[in-house]
Amino acid sequence: MRFGLSIFLTVLLFNCKAQNTVSTGKPSGIESVIATRPKLVVGIVIDQMRYDYLTRFYEKYGTDGFKRLVNDGFNCKNNHYNYIPTYTGPGHASIYTGTTPKNHGVIANNWYDKFEKETVYCAGDPNVLAVGTDSEYERMSPHRMKTTTFGDENRLFTQSKGKTIGVSIKDRGAILPAGHAANGAFWFRGREEGNFITSTYYMNELPQWVQDFNSSDVAESYLKVWNTLYAIESYTESGSDLNTFEAGFNGKDTATFPYDLAALKDENAGFDIIKASPYGNSIVADFAIAALDGEQLGHDAITDVLTVSFSSTDYIGHNFGVNSKEIQDTYLRLDQDLARLFNALDTKVGVGEYTVFLTSDHGAIDVPGYLQSVKIPSGYFDGRAFSSQLNTFMLQQFNASDLIENISNNQLFLNKEKLDSLNIELDEVQNALVNELINYKAIDKVFSAEAMQTSNYTKGIEALLQNGYHQKRSGDILYVYDPAVISYPKTGSTHGSGLSYDTHVPLLFYGQGIKKGSTLVKTEITDIAPTISALLGIGFPNGATGQVLEFVVD
Missing domain, CATH: 3.40.720.10 (Alkaline Phosphatase, subunit A)
Structure with a gap:
C-alpha cells in the first residue's frame, strides 16, 4: 500500500514539474517542437x-x-x-x-x-x-x-x-x-x-x-x-x-x-x-x-x-x-x-x-x-520557318499537312484522330519526327513522348525534360535549342x-x-x-x- 502511494506521489510530482516547465516557457519533448x-x-x-x-x-x-x-x-x-x-x-x-x-x-x-x-x-x-x-x-x-x-x-x-x-x-x-x-x-x-x-x-x-x-x-x-x-x-x-x-x-x-x-x-x-x-x-x-x-x-x-x-x-x-x-x-x-x-x-x-x-x-x-557582340555562341530560333519546314516534311513523308495539331513550349502535339483515320501508327510518326528535327539548325536534342514514358533518365538535359514531362498534358515530341539560342525578339531576353x-x-x-x-x-x-x-x-x-x-x- 505504501509502495503504491509512493508511485502516486512520484507521478504527481513529475506532472507538477512538467506543468511548471510549460508555464515558465521551458517546454520539453514534443511540446518543445510545437513551441518552437x-x-x-x-x-x-x-x-x-x-x-x-x-x-x-x-x-x-x-x-x-x-x-x-x-x-x-x-x-x-x-x-x-x-x-x-x-x-x-x-x-x-x-x-x-x-x-x-x-x-x-x-x-x-x-x-x-x-x-x-x-x-x-x-x-x-x-x-x-x-x-x-x-x-x-x-x-x-x-x-x-x-x-x-x-x-x-x-x-x-x-x-x-x-x-x-x-x-x-x-x-x-x-x-x-x-x-x-x-x-x-x-x-x-x-x-x-x-x-x-x-x-x-x-x-x-x-x-x-x-x-x-x-x-x-x-x-x-x-x-x-x-x-x-x-x-x-x-x-x-x-x-x-x-x-x-x-x-x-x-x-x-x-x-x-x-x-x-x-x-x-x-x-x-x-x-x-x-x-x-x-x-x-x-x-x-x-x-x-x-x-x-x-x-x-x-x-x-x-x-x-x-x-x-x-x-x-x-x-x-x-x-x-x-x-x-x-x-x-x-x-x-x-x-x-x-x-x-x-x-x-x-x-x-x-x-x-x-x-x-x-x-x-x-x-x-x-x-x-x-x-x-562579345563572341559567345548564341542566336535566335525562327519559329515561322520551323513550322513551314515541318509542314513540308509531313506532307512529303505522310501525304498530310494537318497531322501536327499544335506547336508550343518546344513541343509538338499530334492529331491522334487524323492519324487513326489514315491508319498511321503514332510511334511511326514520333520516330520520323525525332529523326527529322535533329537535323534542323539550332535544335540540339529531340525526344519522343514514348522515350519520356519508357526510359529512366538520371542526369543531363534528358532527366530535366523527363521531370517536366506530364503524361496527360505534355506533347508527343520535345525538342531543345542549342545553348544560348532563344525564340524571342532581338531586344530584351527570356528564359525556359x-x-x-x-x-x-x-x-x-x-x-x-x-x-x-x-x-x-x-x-x-x-x-x-x-x-x-x-x-x-x-x-x-x-x-x-x-x-x-x-x-x-x-
Whole structure:
C-alpha cells in the first residue's frame, strides 16, 4: 500500500514539474517542437532572379535586405531547377509543392490541352469570377495544379486555424504559391484600374483592408519618374545605358534613363507600366506589409504562411535584359523594399518569431545579340520557318499537312484522330519526327513522348525534360535549342531552358529554426517545401519528391 502511494506521489510530482516547465516557457519533448514553430513563414520569390544578381550587385546592397539573409541566415549557393521548362507558373508551383511538373501538372504558363483542344492558362478558371474588377480576364484559381503546397498541409495540420495569404503583381505568382486551401490570393490589376484583386474561388468581396489599400491611391503615387537610385556612373556592374539590345517603352525613343511613367502610361497600358518598373516591387511590399495587420498574420502561436512574389524583375528583365542598367537599378531598389518588409516583420511579428526563405522561379539568358557582340555562341530560333519546314516534311513523308495539331513550349502535339483515320501508327510518326528535327539548325536534342514514358533518365538535359514531362498534358515530341539560342525578339531576353543561366537561382533561409552558414552542395528547388514542412513538423505536400535540407535546419 505504501509502495503504491509512493508511485502516486512520484507521478504527481513529475506532472507538477512538467506543468511548471510549460508555464515558465521551458517546454520539453514534443511540446518543445510545437513551441518552437515560427509564428509566420514568409516565402519570397523574385521572378527571373539569376544567382549571380546576388553576387554581382552585392557590394552595392544595403545591410538590411539581401545581406541580412546572407549574413544571418543560410545560403545555398549551388541551387538549381531540376526540370524543363523554367517558366513562372511551373517555378512557383514547384517551389511550394516540392515536386516538378511531372507530378504537379503545371507544365508551362500556357499549354495546349489535348482534351479540350485549346490553349489553357495555368491559373485560368472559367468557373469563377473576378472580385474587385469587372474584367473577364481575371477569372483565376489554382485548380489546374494537381498537388498540395506546404501551405495547404499547414492548413490541414492546424485544422484551418493557420492562415495562408498569397501576394504578387502576377496572378499566377499569388495563386500557385498560396495553394488550394488558402484564405486569399491577391494580385495587381493594372490597365485603367491600378488595384489589387482576387476571385470568387477565395471570397465574394474584397476584405476591408484591401479596399482601404486600393482607395488610398498608392498606385497613383508610383506613376512618377524612374531614375537611377544612385549616380548612373557608379553602376559599373552593368553595361552601357544606350545600346541596341533593349526594347524600352512605347513613346520614348531610347531605352535610357530617366523614364517618366506618368507621361508614358497612356501608351503603355495605363497602370501596367508600374509592373514594368521597380515600383511594381514596391507596391507588392506595401501590400504584403498591409496584409500582416489586415489578416493578423503571425499574431498568435499557430503558424501562418505569407507568400510574396516580386514580379517586376521579370518584366524588366524581358524588356531590358540581364546586362542592363535597368536591371541593376531594379535590384538595388528591391533590396530596399526587402529591408522594409523585414523591418515590418520584426515589428509586427517579432524578432526571431518568423522564418523566411527567398528564391526565384527561374533565371534568364543574356540577350543573344549582346553575347554575339562579345563572341559567345548564341542566336535566335525562327519559329515561322520551323513550322513551314515541318509542314513540308509531313506532307512529303505522310501525304498530310494537318497531322501536327499544335506547336508550343518546344513541343509538338499530334492529331491522334487524323492519324487513326489514315491508319498511321503514332510511334511511326514520333520516330520520323525525332529523326527529322535533329537535323534542323539550332535544335540540339529531340525526344519522343514514348522515350519520356519508357526510359529512366538520371542526369543531363534528358532527366530535366523527363521531370517536366506530364503524361496527360505534355506533347508527343520535345525538342531543345542549342545553348544560348532563344525564340524571342532581338531586344530584351527570356528564359525556359535547362541550362545553368536559367536553372541556377538563389536559395536563402533566415529566421527561427534556421542555422547560419552556407553550402556549395547542390540543392534543388523541390527541396524547399520538404524542408519547411520538416521545420514545421507538418505533413509534406502530397506529391513532394524533394529532400529535407538537414544542414539548413537548426
